[in-house]
Amino acid sequence: MVQPNIRIYPLAYLTEDSYSQWEEHIHDLAKKSKTDIKFNFVDQCFEIKGRSQQACDEASKRIITLLLPALNRVVDENKFVGTFEDLDSLSKSARPSPTNSTFRSPSSRTPPMVGRPLNPEEVDKKHAIKKGGGTNENNEREAYFTYETESDEPEDSDEEFMETFTFAKNIQNPKEILTGPPSNNSKPPDYLRIIGNDTETECSLHGRDVKIVGTCQRSIKEAADRFRNLQTIFKRRKRPTNVVPCVHYPTESPRFGIYFCSLDRYAQQAYVATPALTSPVYVMLPVFKDKHGNEQKPKDLLPAVQNQPPPQWVSQQQHQQRQPDLSLDERMRLASLEHRKGYGNENAGMAPDQNTLWGENKPYVVRQSASKPVPSPKPTAAPVQKTPQEDFPSLMSTPRPHVKKPQQNTRRVMRFIPQKSARSPSANISNAEIIREYNLQNIKSSLQDGLEGVRGFKGDIKFGAKLGKVLWGNMTAETQKKIWDFHDIRDIVVKERGVVPLFNGVTTKSEDVINQMSDLLPEAYGRSAYFEMYADARNQPSVPYEPVVMYMSQGVVELKKIVTKTNKVTEIDWVSLDRKFDFQMLLKTEELTRTDVKPYNTFIKKVAVCPNTRLITFENVPDFLNVRSILLKQTTKYRIHFPFVVEITRVEKLPLVKQKLSSFGIDKIQGETGKGQVWYDLDVFYSAHDEIFKANNDLPVGKLASWSVQDIIGKEEDAAVAIVEYIRCLLTLVEMCEGAVA
Structure with missing residues (x-):
């Protein structure tokens, strides 16, 4: 213990009799706050000692708010009564002078009852008697009261335990974890103080370590577990939303592919409630193969409309991009050229290596170009640079051996995509069962991780x-024109290529x-x-x-x-x-x-x-x-x-x-x-x-x-x-x- 940290001087005068009715409550307060509270009758003040200033402040706050108002009730409005010791208590405490008596009672030979010794074992050795010993020694031994007294009640051990909790290395600022979000229009809560009060321990932050001091190992362990949970909650809170796309076909079907169809060409577009769109969105459609192994046209894919005006968001973006760069005359000239080039040409604006499928203008499969590729020029050897003739040539010497330049080994980089592939198809397992198990595995693993993160x-x-409709945005042309397998949607299309599922x-x-x-x-x-x-x-x-x-x-x-x-x-x-x-x-x-x-x-x-x-x-x-x-x-x-x-x-x-x-x-x-x-x-x-x-x-x-x-x-x-x-x-x-x- 340290010297008294706080002294509180009440207005009311306390005697030993008046203090006795509050002594039990003060003892309980000292026990809860891990402090030592005593009343000094000479100076008329409460003396509070503790291991930390925080514990003393908590105890003093309770005395000021709970005890002092009750003590001030005995003080009158003129502050005359109750602020000093009254005469009645002084007269009652006065005792008559003791008189010397020469008469001695025979029973006074019995030794008086004394308190329990500090070390009973030493007293037992000192007063050990043999069997059949004298009566006086027995009386002296029995004079010590060895039964259970108030001092035998279980008290908190004075032994202190300490444990240190260290934050993880990926936590840059531990104070962010120990400071909660502001609630109830008040300042942010201090988790160090709250956890210390809940577990009856003293917690302090030293750099990246939290020192936990207490008299109970179970309380210290609980405080350390709480700090560990706070760290886990903080790290999980920083994670982005875990998005799990799942593809399902309602009936038993053979193996199929997935094609991203533009919402404008979706046959059931009338049932899709879309918000204000700022970019193109797409819908998933299944693609099956016919008996010849060719991809069939999806049944909900509308045929392309020739000379269809572009969507409104496209014209707005093109207008915003071209306007600050080109002048009015240049924009008019480019518009005239584009009109002449595309007039009457159904495939205007189409890349030469993209051929149409299903008799439509809009392709979605990339095929090899029919035109012969232009051969790239072969690299020629660099001319030998001639060194200038030296003014003072050196003497003849043996020719320098030709050192061949070492060949650079080309490194081969292989990338393995961390995906959870479905079970390999077999004769006994249907395609629907494979998709069902794949979806269930992804859903369970994602929900387990998410639910563990929100437990605290x-x-x-x-x-x-x-119920609604899952749309797909941030789609590139390369991703949109390819037919995908169902187990590539999450790991390749979403995670690698950045396609975003958008639920309306x-x-x-x-x-x-x-x-x-x-x-x-x-x-x-x-x-x-x-x-x-x-x-x-x-x-x-x-x-x-x-x-x-x-x-x-x-x-x-x-x-x-x-x-x-x-x-x-x-x-x-x-x-x-x-x-x-x-x-x-x-x-x-x-x-x-x-x-x-x-x-x-x-x-x-x-x-x-x-x-x-x-x-x-x-x-x-x-x-x-x-x-x-x-x-x-x-x-x-x-x-x-x-x-x-x-x-x-x-x-x-x-x-x-x-x-x-x-x-x-x-x-x-x-x-x-x-x-x-x-x-x-x-x-x-x-x-x-x-x-x-x-x-x-x-x-x-x-x-x-x-x-x-x-x-x-x-x-x-x-x-x-x-x-x-x-x-x-x-x-x-x-x-x-x-x-x-x-």
Whole structure:
């Protein structure tokens, strides 16, 4: 122990009698804070000793906030009573002078009872007696009270243990791990202090090491495990979204290839709800071979339209690229030349080594050019450079031996693509079974890694699926015109060539289509409506705005939750070939904040909703909260076979109209329902996951949730694995919707 770190002088005067009623509480406080707290009756102050200043500060804070207000109740408003020792207590403490008595009782020969000795073994040796010993020695031995006393209660050992946790080498700044994200509009939490208080240890950072000091080895081990979990959570949080593309053909079929068809030439384009496109997107189509081994034309591939105008995004990009470089006259001249060159020529703009297939203008297979390649010139030997004649030639000597220049060995570099290939086809295993096992292996490995990463996340965890269409972007011409095998999509097309799967996120924009899909489901068991408000918020004018999503029920003007950040962990894009709908399974996390803090409680006070028309009126909080858009979602829930629940949601983006009330100087904004863009979503949830993920809402810092990965995806020995049943339910729903909207 060190010298007293803190002294606290109370206003009230404490005697030994008045202090005794608080002594037990002070002892418990000292035990919890790992400090030594005593009261000095002479100086009338609390003396706090501890191993660290942090522990002393925690103890002093509790004494000031809890004990001193209770002690100040005995002090009157004039500060006369209770601030010094009163006369009554002085008179009671006065004792009469002792009188000497010459009478001695015979029973006084019995030795007085004394306390337990410090070392009972030495006393036993000193007072050891033989059998049948004297009575006086027995009385002297029995005078020591050797039974259990209050001092025999188990106390914390004074022995201290220390363990050091070292961060990994790939962690550049350990303080980023030990400082959590700001929550509840407060400063970022200090994980060193929080873990130290939870485990009753003292944790301090020294460079890349965290020193953990405590009196219990179990607490030290728990603190070290928490820091290790924090490091794992931090490293997994930096990873990008794990995208798993899966290809599936619904019926038994021979081996097929995959062709990326432009969305403009997709026969089922009317069923694809696409957002505002800034680049070309493509759709997967299966390509089968005929009996002669030639690729057949996909049935959903439309024939190319001659002299078809380019898409709008192409003309905009060409206009933006050419305008700053060329003058007006040059652009007009180039346009005239292009018109003359392409007029009446069906293959204008086509490369000479690209031949058409299926009688179309747009090729997708590269073939060898029919023209004879121009031979490259042979390299000639470099002329010998003549050295200038020396003014003073040297004497004749033996000719210098000719040294042949060593040949450079050409190195051969081989690249092995780390892909998980499917099982080699055999006579007993069908092509559908090979694809099924390949997809399941990729899904399980990705979900296991993602679920392990979110076990230590504090907040909402969502795992669900949505019907829509998987599109493909960032496609090069070389990738688009080639026919691929299904096991090359993830490892070569996506990872190596950079093609990005884009899920449109919308099931349909047609009310008739969603009605036909809802007719396939049983009777609905629940309906709800709520607003999703996307805004930029901050709690101080000096900090930048951050995007937030506020959820408010339609019937009650009250914020249900506020999401400050959403992170997509694992994304499974499942393509059902020759079907109008695909689906996406998404594992994501949501960081939440409190709803009763500023500026959110200020904003909700200025929100009004009409119960009949569902019109919403609100005001922005100047310099603190600005609403960008509002979505009105009306959800209908259907319970199919347990534990799957289908939710059909009608989404409407409300147009925001400003209403200037000049007479009051108030800027009101009104969201008008029934006048915005509408689309529909169909989601499928595994209802048993909701209760499992609730454990992460109140998760302590550095702790892992009690659930395991097997609780989500199922165990291998189970006949009906949870993830397999989930995918089977989605595929059944896709087939039902295909027949309903055909």
